[in-house]
Amino acid sequence: DAKVMKVAKSVGLEPYLDRKPGELSGGQRQRVAMARAMVREPKVFLFDEPFSNLDAKLRVAMRAEVRGLHRSLGVTSVFVTHDQTEAMTLADRLIIMNAGVVEQVGKPSEVYHRPASLFVADFIGSPAMNLVRGFFGEDGYFRHGQGGMIHLPGIAPQLVSKEVSIGVRPELVRRVPSGTKGAIAAVVDYTEELGAARLIYANADGSRIIAVDSASDALGTGMPISFAIDEADLHVFSHDTGRRVELGAAQRAATDARINA
Incomplete structure (x- = not known):
């Protein structure tokens, strides 16, 4: 028929x-x-x-x-x-579940740009969100890995002495010249060529950083490289609960813009 x-x-x-x-x-x-x-x-x-x-x-x-x-x-x-x-x-609408427990319900863009938990942040996105565990000091620095420090004075006062994971999407990690103030110094592990872009996998004081890069210069294992991130692009998750920590109006405005784009 x-x-x-x-x-x-x-x-x-x-x-x-x-x-x-x-x-x-x-x-x-x-x-x-x-x-x-x-x-x-x-x-x-x-x-x-x-x-x-x-x-x-x-x-x-x-x-x-x-x-x-x-x-x-x-x-x-x-x-x-x-x-x-x-x-x-x-x-x-997505329902993200972890071992039978609902982690988040929302539109795909909302789940991607405002993950409610570490599980969602790590699960949604390919490559996955960069997640770096550490703590904030009173001097405005986030300390991580094997002595690594990232200057984040805008959000540090809200999180002093708290153990958290900070996250940023690989496409929001920018390459900057070595020596740039506030940059994250790292060493290239390897790259993956995707045609129009490439993925850079790097080690920053024991923490893995992945960046999406459109440049065509040669990058080899062991080469020094520097990255920058905007504080408004960061996601923060509590180490104790695994849940998202909201950081205020600037961060919410940045994520709202991406969700509604």
């Missing part, structure tokens, strides 16, 4: 319509299960990791198909996945 053919085409099953279940691969059987649900036009879809057996190219195609299905039918869809790319690209 026309509806069956339309759905089979949308999930790439047309060549397999005459096959029996035992003749299908795991990925093909997953698509059959999705197609059977789609034909029935239910009021709610529950997808439990439907793309887990698909190859990378088909995953992308199926994400687009599911997204289009959701928009065209206006059907509520609950999508369970461990793949953050699927979650971020398909969801209107």
Whole structure:
């Protein structure tokens, strides 16, 4: 029937319509299960990791198909996945769970730019958020790793003597000339070329720093490098609770701008 053919085409099953279940691969059987649900036009879809057996190219195609299905039918869809790319690209709202406990509920942009906990900050984002554990002194410096210090006078007074983790997204870490006041001195571990950009993995006094960089200069293991971060881009998490520590109006304005961009 026309509806069956339309759905089979949308999930790439047309060549397999005459096959029996035992003749299908795991990925093909997953698509059959999705197609059977789609034909029935239910009021709610529950997808439990439907793309887990698909190859990378088909995953992308199926994400687009599911997204289009959701928009065209206006059907509520609950999508369970461990793949953050699927979650971020398909969801209107995310529920992030850790061992059965809800860590955060929010729009994808909100979860990314204002993570409610260390778990969410580390889980959402590829590469993951830079997270550096340490404590603030009365002199405005954040001390971390093996004697490392970062000058953060704007937020330090609120956090003196508290053990926390500070976080910043790799795309917000900037390379600056060596010797720049307040810069984070580090040593290059390695780089990953991505084409339009590259990832720099560096060690700053025992703490891992990842930066997204668009420059094309040669960087080798062991080379010195310096980074800068803006205090408004920082996230702070309590070591005791693992929860986010709000730092005031400037930080909230910066994250609001990104969430609503």
